[in-house]
Amino acid sequence: MPTVLLSRVFWLLLFSLLALSSAHAGVLKGKVTDEKGEGMGFATVYIKGTTIGSTTNEQGNYQLTVEPGTYTVVFQYVGYKSQSRTVEIKDTPEPVVLNVQLEQDVYAVGEVRISGDGKDPAYSIMRQAIAKREYHLKEVEAYSAHVYIKGLQRLINVPKRVMGIIKVPAGLKPGIIYLSESVSELHFKQPNKMRERMISSKVSGNSKAFSFNNASDFSINFYKSLIKANGINERGFISPVAGNALLFYNYELMGSAQNNGQLVHRIKVTPKRRHDPVFTGYIYIVDDSYRIHSLNLFVTKAQQIEFVDTLRITQQFTPAPGNVWVLQSQKFTFDVEGYGFKGNGYFTAVYSKYRVQPASFVKPSAPAPTVTAPVIEPEKPIAVVVPPAPEKRHKRQPRAKKDQVPANGVPDDAFFKKKEVLAIEENSNKRDSAYWDEIRPVPLTEEEVSDYHEKDSIQVVKESKPYKDSLDRKNNKLSLADVFLTGYSYRNSFERTSYTVEPITRIWQYNTVEGLVANLRLGYTKRFEDGRNYSITPTVRYGFSNEKFNAKIASSYQYNLIKRQSVGVEAGRFVSQFNAQDPITPFINTVYTLLAEENWQKLYQRDYLRLWHQRELVNGLQATFTVDYAQRRMLFNTTDYNWRDRPHKEFTPNEPVNAEVASTAFPEHEALTASVVLSYKPGQEYISHPDRKINLGSKWPTITAQYRKGLNGLGGSDVDYDFVSLGVRDELALGLLGTSNYSASIGTFWRKKQMYFMDFKHFEGNRTLLSGDFSGFQLLDYYRYSTQRTYVEAHYSHHFNGFILNKVPLLRKLKWQEVGSVNYLHTDASGHYLELGVGLEHLFKVLRVDFFTGFQEKEKVSSGIRVGFGF
Secondary structure, eight states: OHHHHHHHHHHHHHHHHHHHHOOOOEEEEEEEEOTTSOBOTTOEEEETTSSOEEEOOTTSEEEEEEOSEEEEEEEEOTTBOOEEEEEEEOSSSSOEEOOEEOOBOOOBOTTOOOOTTSOOTHHHHHHHHHHTHHHHHHSEEEEEEEEEEEEEEEEEEOOSEETTTEEOOTTOOSEEEEEEEEEEEEEEETTTEEEEEEEEEEETTOTTOOOOOOGGGGOOOTTSSEEEETTTEEEEEEOTTSTTGGGTEEEEEEEEEEETTEEEEEEEEEESSTTSSBOEEEEEEETTTOOEEEEEEEEEGGGTOSSEEEEEEEEEEEEETTTEEEEEEEEEEEEEEETTEEEEEEEEEEEEEEEEEEOTTSOOOOOOOEEOOOOSSTTSOOOEEOOOOOOSOOOOOOOOOTTSOOTTSOOOTGGGSSOEEEEEOTTGGGOOHHHHHHHOSSOOOHHHHHHHHHHHHTHHHHTSHHHHHHHHHHHTOOOHHIIIIIOEEEEETTTTEEEEEOOHHHHEEEETTTEEEEEEEEEEEEEOTTSOEEEEEEEEEEETTTTEEEEEEEEEEEEETTTTEEEEEEEEEEEEESSTTOSSOHHHHHHHHHHHOOOOOOEEEEEEEEEEEEEEEETTEEEEEEEEEEEEEEOOOOOOOOSSOOTTOOOOOSSOOOSSOSOOOOOOEEEEEEEEEEEEOTTOOEEEETTEEEEOOOSSOEEEEEEEEEOOSGGGOOOEEEEEEEEEEEEEEOGGGOEEEEEEEEEEEEEEEEOOGGGSBOOOOOOSSBOSOTTSOSSSOSSTTOBSSOEEEEEEEEEOTTTTGGGSHHHHTTTOEEEEEEEEEEETTTEEEEEEEEEEEEETTTEEEEEEEEEETTEEEEEEEEEEEOO
């Protein structure tokens, strides 16, 4: 034991002295080319025996910042022979230039034997790799690393209008539209815990913005069976080494070659069926250990990806201390085309400065001190890793606080108790060009240098009032689409204000209570630089048949984006549906009233004042407090005008029909109600910006509790009741089988001395062909089963994401996706009410059509088709 302790002290003192004596770091730079002398973009360059590494840029140039010393530099590119060069870095300001030309690797196939079953030997290799998948997936128990990410997106073609309707902003032109760099500390612990701290961030042309290059989003692990690609493909893709990969992939051994003293097999992977959710390309497997050495894979439109024509993923792994391998570099390249836009881009990530804790089952390799990459802050000394010598007993490290990484740099369980997955440092976007020149591991291309120079130099101009006014003059021009479909917005970008007015289709309405209605709603929004904002929305309304004028004004103020705090007030005299959730829109009601003689919308008048406050009490727990005082009056039909009179059919009175009460009519009265709604998402993860908090999801469902009380006697209030409900909702990702959504709630009125029909619990029904929300009931009457008693409500839908239709050749090209739904309600009046639905979504990319059948107490009572949006 004394010998071991002295050995540790010696190594620590030695490397500490070396680190402190190094005043300056040296620069190694150069270019990697192929046989033709052309630059090899995204080739891997690293210092042998360390995790110091980088990749070349699109032109093949690389740059490494290392301490003075003699190093062996390894140059790699997937499909090419690796090269190693020894170089001496001196403590001088002049960089060391080392150019390298790589040759295509010759993978020998002459000694390969065909297996007894006649299958390509690649199958035997891949079976071994699949068998070792779980081992390699879990061999690293935890790690910390620095991740540099550069992202670039270009537009090659920009339409004047999207789908011929929506104007494209005047400032959007062909060229680089997004260029950003970031440096983060990434921490990982099995099975899937991650935390990230963004140290540096740079966005071309916007010194106030923070990069979207989250390192955690780039953690694509091909040892996992399913590779998720949110926003590109809803099903995900099957890895070539997945447990079931042999059912989806063809493998072909293209040869084997020595690479840095290891025999590496080059295996071509292709789909067994062209449209399966799998990759095409090459995967390189290390002999004996059967781990992934590197890969170059891609997916295309054939794999049902959206908005991206081709997505290519390249990964390169490297050995790390502890007899494990870690990801050294990763690249995503893509071509984008859709709605008239065409472009391409890439994201490249370089991992360095690893601190690795191998899993307990991994046999340790011989201990050797390994220098890691230079630290991010130049003023700090170089960091080192000194692997401990094997021993049965060792001194326990002091336990770190839950928000601190332990002294050895490897995160423990306490560190991950906080659910903050990404924290962006306040001054991370304030680094100067000298800082970036020193720490940037991937040199900028000429195009990127030009983009930074141009956009950064004119940023002051773009922030000026004359420039923003010129853009506003173009973007504020009125179009027919603004008038009839989207509404019109007038923006003052310099003042961060906007004015909006709704389209004509929402201004002009018709119902049997007011007749022709002019409903004009204006909006004013003011945004501040720190993200705070407030809005004021006045609305005036006039019914030409009942000759009544109504007006209201609403205002809200979001004043704390970290605690997610906002307040609001609304007041006036206005009409309201009995169900305050507005189950039928004015436009749909207008169409059905005039053409089908169906007046589904039921209205009453209220003079009211409503106050609300919303905030996050603790992480995951959101609260909304509301107080509402209203004087409520009945309204009656004043017209029976329609465009298509149907014999033996007439409009119904403006009084909802309900199964629990003989009449829903009510006398004029006052009502003071107060409510609190608590929504809790256990284990909610979140992102911390310097000025805001962005909530993400968790593996747990969201639980919602509501309490609403009618306050009798206060301010002349006539209502006196108590209502409470409890609900749960969640989304379940089931891999290739698709995604499920469910919600369920139970509620009751335990005191109801005095209440009126608008105080009942209402359910979202639908009696029209059109559906604005497929998550509710689709055949249920709007008010028949509204209740003042106990109820149980549940909804379930499953989006198969093409699991069935993608197997049908003719339908596969249409990219339609199947969906199934179940809706359930139980009240004293409804009994057991059930709706079953099947449908198709993504029709013409945006539509969804379902067929529903309704059952009550096991008897079929209704059926119908519903059409809506289904992206």
